[in-house]
Amino acid sequence: MRTRITELLGIEHPIFQGAMAWIADASLASAVSNAGGLGILAGGSASADVMARQIDEAKARTDKPFALNIMLMSPHADDLAQLAIDKGVQAVTTGAGSPAAYMASWRDAGIKVIPVVASTALARRMEKCGADAVIAEGGESGGHIGELNTMALVPQVVQTVRIPVLAAGGIASGRQLAAALLLGAEGVQVGTRFLTVDECTVHENYKRKVLKAKDSDTIVTGRIAGHPVRGLKNKFAREARSAELKEALDGAEQELRHAGSLRRAAIDGDLETGSFMAGEVAGMVHERGSAAEVVQGLMAEAETILNWDAEQLLAHNETRKNL
Numbered sequence: 001m002r003t004r005i006t007e008l009l010g011i012e013h014p015i016f017q018g019a020m021a022w023i024a025d026a027s028l029a030s031a032v033s034n035a036g037g038l039g040i041l042a043g044g045s046a047s048a049d050v051m052a053r054q055i056d057e058a059k060a061r062t063d064k065p066f067a068l069n070i071m072l073m074s075p076h077a078d079d080l081a082q083l084a085i086d087k088g089v090q091a092v093t094t095g096a097g098s099p100a101a102y103m104a105s106w107r108d109a110g111i112k113v114i115p116v117v118a119s120t121a122l123a124r125r126m127e128k129c130g131a132d133a134v135i136a137e138g139g140e141s142g143g144h145i146g147e148l149n150t151m152a153l154v155p156q157v158v159q160t161v162r163i164p165v166l167a168a169g170g171i172a173s174g175r176q177l178a179a180a181l182l183l184g185a186e187g188v189q190v191g192t193r194f195l196t197v198d199e200c201t202v203h204e205n206y207k208r209k210v211l212k213a214k215d216s217d218t219i220v221t222g223r224i225a226g227h228p229v230r231g232l233k234n235k236f237a238r239e240a241r242s243a244e245l246k247e248a249l250d251g252a253e254q255e256l257r258h259a260g261s262l263r264r265a266a267i268d269g270d271l272e273t274g275s276f277m278a279g280e281v282a283g284m285v286h287e288r289g290s291a292a293e294v295v296q297g298l299m300a301e302a303e304t305i306l307n308w309d310a311e312q313l314l315a316h317n318e319t320r321k322n323l
Helices: 004-009 026-034 048-061 077-086 100-108 120-128 150-160 174-182 192-196 204-212 235-246 251-258 261-266 280-284 291-306 310-321
Strands: 015-017 039-042 066-071 091-095 112-117 134-137 165-168 187-190 218-221 229-232
Touching (some): 015 039, 015 291, 026 039, 026 048, 026 066, 048 077, 066 077, 100 112, 120 134, 120 150, 174 187, 174 291, 187 192, 192 204, 218 235
Parallel strands (some): 015 187, 039 066, 066 091, 091 112, 112 134, 134 165, 165 187
16 A cells, blocks of 8 residues: 555555654554554653664664654753754654744755644644645544544645645544545554554553543543543543533643653553543554554555445445444
8 A cells, every 4th residue: 555655754554653652662663663654752751862762772673764753842842853863763743833943954854744733724834834744633532632533634634735644543443544545644643552562561551451441431631721631531530620620720730730640651550640541442442462463454454445345345344243
């Protein structure tokens, strides 16, 4: 399956691995890249020294392209932007701000720049400042989310920009990958589905919580303060939702309340006070396996469905109903 995304980055499959802070490290990113997708190292709030070691480890594990994600609100954003150049990273994905200040230097270094967007206005702005592609992320995603859902957002972004668009949010199967391509996307970004793979080093409690999740087990906190975050229900999430309904918290206060909660989930496995960020598709994730098995499974199912005629598709759907 060749698209402008695979051609742009020299990858085999149009699948990006989500840049999950405290989770998307060299182990996971290199495994996804070796499987033919694009692994992404999550910069989060990490320092340049920390990420330099992650980049070096990823290079030792794979000779395939991988990306560095930079959260532009991080106090280390300037250092990480330069690190991407110094380390010869093939691509950068960005979030939480505009990469305009770094665009010229990244392009001079041959780095492909792919921002995450949650609206057509932001997608248009990123195209104007020189982005090579955009990731249109719907509100079904885990972590910080926007207001529009993937089904509505992706085709509108596709109509708005000429650069390639990837779909993110609510994608954990080949059927959903196929649907994203039919909406006009030329690739997808997958996060939650990779949480349970062997190469993901997140705490075992995190994996088990995802594996046990049902369709109704995610909750959004912070929406009132303007900083919505989707994660799995637990004591921390329920108390955060209750508090924001009772208190007039602004964005800064909301961020302070959540400070350290993701680390407590991902590293410590704290089931009560951790923030177990995951998308709505967590209820579909019931298997472990390897990153390669996930990538291969997504591609095989998507290619099969896209090659079916209407009669075959109906027969497949009837089979699934009877499982």
